Amino acid sequence: MNIKLAKNYGFCFGVKRAIKIAESTQNASTIGPLIHNNEEIMRLKKNFNVETLEDISHVSGTKKAIIRTHGIPKQDLQFLKEKKVDIIDATCPYVTKPQKICEKMSKEGYDIVIFGDEMHPEVKGVKSYASGKVHVVLHVSELAALKLSARVAVVSQTTRKVEEFKEIVSYLISHYKEVRVFNTICNATFENQDAARELSKESDVMVVVGGKNSSNTKQLLHISKEFCSDSYLIESERELEASWFEGKEQCGITAGASTPDWIIKKIIEKISNFKV
Amino acid sequence: MNIKLAKNYGFCFGVKRAIKIAESTQNASTIGPLIHNNEEIMRLKKNFNVETLEDISHVSGTKKAIIRTHGIPKQDLQFLKEKKVDIIDATCPYVTKPQKICEKMSKEGYDIVIFGDEMHPEVKGVKSYASGKVHVVLHVSELAALKLSARVAVVSQTTRKVEEFKEIVSYLISHYKEVRVFNTICNATFENQDAARELSKESDVMVVVGGKNSSNTKQLLHISKEFCSDSYLIESERELEASWFEGKEQCGITAGASTPDWIIKKIIEKISNFKV
CATH class of the missing domain: 3.40.1010.20 (4-hydroxy-3-methylbut-2-enyl diphosphate reductase, catalytic domain)
Structure with a gap:
């Protein structure tokens, strides 16, 4: 055979970068798993004493917190700052981008649609940056129930399929006057x-x-x-x-x-x- | 049978409005046919003395110029102003909109794609409002040859099919980081x-x-x-x-x-x- x-x-740019950050930080804790791979997380624990906290509520006593590739909600980042924890940001730059877009588009008065899985940590993080109306949809069929303003901005979870993103956008452009599309799917x-x-x-x-x-x-x-x-x-x-x-x-x-x-x-x- | x-x-809002304007103006000239209907243009000539000029070059001697539903290029409008002709604007508001979008998006640094027929007077008018890069495409297959910046704004000729507009947009969103879509197709x-x-x-x-x-x-x-x-x-x-x-x-x-x-x-x- x-x-x-x-x-x-295998490894993408963001993951390679996050592992390098974790290896060079050492003796730190990540809020949630750094990447979605248990074996690699065990290796980082064993060789570099990088702990994985279940979630933000377990942060007390932590001196150095590594933000994982998927990012964390804005409120959690604020919480870490208040706790005076050293923050080492390993959020993938391709995830930081939709976070910033959400923040900016909200300020400019757009309703926001995020194409992705509401339960995914990346999406939770991205969503938290919207200060106005924001909806997470996983399928085009969910759009009909939404009442959006005439100006809609749309971003995607980095790991979704572009064909499905196109379906979301196609629906939006035939129902709303302005649709500002940010293709945040990762190459x-x-x-x-x-x-x-x-x-x-x-x-x-x-x-x-x-x-x-x-x-x-x-x-x-x-x-x-x-x-x-x-x-x-x-x-x-x-x-x-x-x-x-x-x-x-x-x-x-x-x-x-x-x-x-x-x-x-x-x-x-x-x-x-x-x-x- | x-x-x-x-x-x-039949008649849409913009055409009804333009005819009302022409009837109430009288003794005026339109630059190019007011609407795409010869019979109606003959009626306006006969009953209201509304002349149809072949194009802007025939404007000398005209006191009152009616801008037709499709609009005219920005340069032509400027020319009329310089000639001190009274301008009565019967441009359909649904056409004025993509004109304004082109103007604004150019100023904001977007490359512009207009979905439509390059030879159509509406498209000529809309295109004239772009001060930066602008391309007119009638079919999705024309997009591959274009070299656009990462930020693209797209509008449509008001009378195109939405399904074809969606194809244009789908191509753009899988090739460019930000695509600002204005659905200017008329209801x-x-x-x-x-x-x-x-x-x-x-x-x-x-x-x-x-x-x-x-x-x-x-x-x-x-x-x-x-x-x-x-x-x-x-x-x-x-x-x-x-x-x-x-x-x-x-x-x-x-x-x-x-x-x-x-x-x-x-x-x-x-x-x-x-x-x-």
């Missing part, structure tokens, strides 16, 4: 998705590596399944099952934006050793 | 189009009344033909042919935004008198 890696996969997400699509077309089994609560990893799984029904999402090599690869000829591997290379390496090794 | 009028057809156009679509589904012959150089009338013909292959575009009852109605049971009638009711009435009378 041939094993082939996607042309683009890295596109590139990993495109590469997963291409690879899954030529594979008869696909392994997607990444956090099971990671939005962009789940998107990769979804795309892989479109073209290769035998697609599996795993977080570590321990979850691999030999039976997945029986009778297969082409195994494709891709990984979410929060997946470190050392995990992918272990997975390739284990698959290579299966007797199939 | 049953004859049925579309639920919405009257939508309503006439929707009604034409509905009526053509239940008709076995459709008569579309309107100027042959009118953009919105041509759209109505296009929509009618989708559902009723025997669709005809005429400007007056003189063009009607009895053979079109032979063996037909349902005749639908719609009319472009520049078509006066008195023309439609004559057409219905003539069709009713055909022995089919």
Whole structure:
């Protein structure tokens, strides 16, 4: 069986940057997991004493707080400042951008639509920067129920699919006079998705590596399944099952934006050793 | 044979307003045809002495100039002011809007995309208000060749199809960071189009009344033909042919935004008198 890696996969710019910040800070705490990858978080704890706090309420006693890639709500940032905690901001610059857009557009009087998952920490953070009307929608069908003003600004969670973002925008422009569209979807997400699509077309089994609560990893799984029904999402090599690869000829591997290379390496090794 | 009028057809708000202005001004000249309907222009000439100048170069000797519904280029307006001509502005307010948007967006540093027909007087007028980069595109395929800045503003000719406008916007949002979308398509156009679509589904012959150089009338013909292959575009009852109605049971009638009711009435009378 041939094993082939996607042309683009794994760590994005923001994650590489956040890990570098965490490694060079040491003895700090992150508010919520720094990135969506448990294995990497355990490595940072072990090698650099970087703790992960469940949420902001556990911050007392913390001297240095690292803001994770997804960012945190404006109110939480204010809370840390009041507590005189040293703040090390590892928010991905691609996430800081929609935060700033929300703040600015609210001030200019636009109603704001965020395309994304209301429960996702990135979206919670971005939403908190809107001072006026703001709505989070995950599907175009939710828009009909909203009553917005004639001027609407729209941003996207960085890891959403651009095709669905276009549907949201198309609805808005046929219902509102001015729609100010900020495409805040991250290029890295596109590139990993495109590469997963291409690879899954030529594979008869696909392994997607990444956090099971990671939005962009789940998107990769979804795309892989479109073209290769035998697609599996795993977080570590321990979850691999030999039976997945029986009778297969082409195994494709891709990984979410929060997946470190050392995990992918272990997975390739284990698959290579299966007797199939 | 049953004859049925579309639920919405004919004169829009801007045209009704322009005709009222022309009738109450009298002894004036319009720069180019006031509206896209020759019969109505002849009526205005005969009853109210409203002349139609071929273009701005024929303006010498004119005391009162009526600006037609489609508007005129900014430079032409300036020329009239310099010539000390009395200006009576019958530009449709729905056309004034994209003119003002172009002016404002240029000043704010946006590159401008106008969705429309470069040769259409409305588009020529709107385009003239952009002081920076501006491009007119009629089809999404033309966008790839453009090199725009990261911030793009987009408006539409008032009489275009919203579905095609959405295609333009979809392309732009996947290629540019900020796209400021102003849906300047006119509701009257939508309503006439929707009604034409509905009526053509239940008709076995459709008569579309309107100027042959009118953009919105041509759209109505296009929509009618989708559902009723025997669709005809005429400007007056003189063009009607009895053979079109032979063996037909349902005749639908719609009319472009520049078509006066008195023309439609004559057409219905003539069709009713055909022995089919």
